[in-house]
Amino acid sequence: MSDARSRPQLVGDLNVVHAASLTRICDHGTARRGTTQGVLDIISDGALAIRNGVIVAVGNTTTVMAQYDEPGVATIDATGRTVLPGLVECHSHPIFDGERHDEYAERLGGASLAEVAAKGGGIWRSVVATRAADDQTLFDRLTIAYTRILAGGVTTLEVKSGYGLTVDEELRALRILEASRVSTPMQLAITFLGAHVVPRYLQSVGDLAADADERATAYTDLIDTTMLPAIIAQGLSEFQDVTVEEGLFTPAQALQLMARSHQLGLPVRVHADAWKPSQGWRTAVQGRAISAEHLTYTPDEEIVEVGATDTVAVLLPIAELIYMTDRRANARLFVDQQVPVAIATDYCSSIHATSLLNTLATAAPWFRMTPAEVIVGATLNAAYSLGRQATCGSLDVGKRGDLIVLDCPHPEEICLAPGAPLLDQVVIAGSVAFSQR
Numbered sequence: 001m002s003d004a005r006s007r008p009q010l011v012g013d014l015n016v017v018h019a020a021s022l023t024r025i026c027d028h029g030t031a032r033r034g035t036t037q038g039v040l041d042i043i044s045d046g047a048l049a050i051r052n053g054v055i056v057a058v059g060n061t062t063t064v065m066a067q068y069d070e071p072g073v074a075t076i077d078a079t080g081r082t083v084l085p086g087l088v089e090c091h092s093h094p095i096f097d098g099e100r101h102d103e104y105a106e107r108l109g110g111a112s113l114a115e116v117a118a119k120g121g122g123i124w125r126s127v128v129a130t131r132a133a134d135d136q137t138l139f140d141r142l143t144i145a146y147t148r149i150l151a152g153g154v155t156t157l158e159v160k161s162g163y164g165l166t167v168d169e170e171l172r173a174l175r176i177l178e179a180s181r182v183s184t185p186m187q188l189a190i191t192f193l194g195a196h197v198v199p200r201y202l203q204s205v206g207d208l209a210a211d212a213d214e215r216a217t218a219y220t221d222l223i224d225t226t227m228l229p230a231i232i233a234q235g236l237s238e239f240q241d242v243t244v245e246e247g248l249f250t251p252a253q254a255l256q257l258m259a260r261s262h263q264l265g266l267p268v269r270v271h272a273d274a275w276k277p278s279q280g281w282r283t284a285v286q287g288r289a290i291s292a293e294h295l296t297y298t299p300d301e302e303i304v305e306v307g308a309t310d311t312v313a314v315l316l317p318i319a320e321l322i323y324m325t326d327r328r329a330n331a332r333l334f335v336d337q338q339v340p341v342a343i344a345t346d347y348c349s350s351i352h353a354t355s356l357l358n359t360l361a362t363a364a365p366w367f368r369m370t371p372a373e374v375i376v377g378a379t380l381n382a383a384y385s386l387g388r389q390a391t392c393g394s395l396d397v398g399k400r401g402d403l404i405v406l407d408c409p410h411p412e413e414i415c416l417a418p419g420a421p422l423l424d425q426v427v428i429a430g431s432v433a434f435s436q437r
């Protein structure tokens with residue numbers, strides 16, 4: 001495994017001209033919500049200039065090129081095509097080993113989650129396999145995942161730990177994630193997810209007999225007193241993610257970890273209400289989380305009671321599809337309540353969806369969101385959910401030159417074309433990072 005800290009960033013000069021739809025999704029200083037969730041700010045015959053990796057001009061082609069038509073600058077002619085901000089994937093768990101396709105087959109055949117877990121399936125199976133894998137194996141799997149995720153149009157990717165669940169194993173996962181920056185041109189945002197599930201054993205096989213509630217309390221304290229300070233001391237994470245879910249971590253335990261995280265200067269994300277109504281949404285907002293993710297079972301009354309907030313609701317349609325949940329997150333109610341909504345894949349050991357573009361095509365009918373609303377959910381709102389809005393999520397002057405070129409005249413086509421090879425090019429900081437041609 002390479003020990004290089006980061007890949008040398010290729011920083012380019014680039015002009016993009018004659019886009020049928022240059023889709024800006026302008027950043028007005030706040031995440032999109034309510035009626036602005038679905039505003040794309042399209043310029044026809046649009047152009048954009050990137051210098052030293054940063055966007056310096058956006059407008060119609062005649063205006064931009066009057067100033068930036070310089071000899072020797074690479075140019076993409078986007079005639080008949082759509083240009084979008086590089087997609088921002090804000091929820092993935094890519095560091096794991098082992099396979100779980102057989103569990104999905106069993107569940108499709110009628111087995112319950114509890115039956116699959118009783119046979120050794122579920123997240124714990126991935127924890128066992130991941131602990132047993134050497135660093136190089138995990139690094140190689142990450143590299144493959146990154147290549148596929150990039151080919152789905154992503155330029156900024158959030159990556160979580162969470163299949164280690166001991167001090168040493170979580171530190172190891174975060175170190176491998178840090179080292180893996182060298183294997184992709186995507187910008188990575190690394191999240192420590194110690195409170196993913198409660199491990200079956202805290203230190204040894206001997207404590208299996210401990211009461212589940214006692215084990216959750218002891219593990220919460222371990223994260224609080226040992227894991228989190230060690231991770232922060234080593235500068236290995238940008239966020240802490242905490243699960244609030246009945247049977248895993250209670251709102252009180254989550255609030256304890258969130259308070260500690262804020263005290264130590266680490267912003268918080270939350271896995272909430274994925275399996276049952278667990279007061280996860282309320283707890284995330286109360287704990288000043290930057291995002292709350294899943295929200296499949298958040299009751300309508302709780303969404304209304306909590307009301308407008310800056311906490312971004314990150315919704316995961318493919319997870320609901322593959323987990324065969326009997327409810328979907330109420331995206332429309334979140335939007336109506338002035339909550340910014342983002343969309344992500346939930347790439348993990350049990351969901352190998354890597355294309356955020358295809359996920360958007362699923363999200364629109366699944367949540368009855370408009371194509372424009374889901375596109376904002378994978379660009380500007382996802383950037384806000386990562387605190388990365390200063391550098392990505394929209395095509396605004398001053399942001400990094402991250403964009404994608406799609407072989408269709410209007411961005412709404414994304415939702416009509418699941419699985420179609422629409423993606424022509426991915427540009428990161430003004431350099432072409434992926435090309436279909």
Ligand SMILES: [Zn+2]
Pocket residue numbers: 091093271346348
């Ligand atoms: Zn997740």
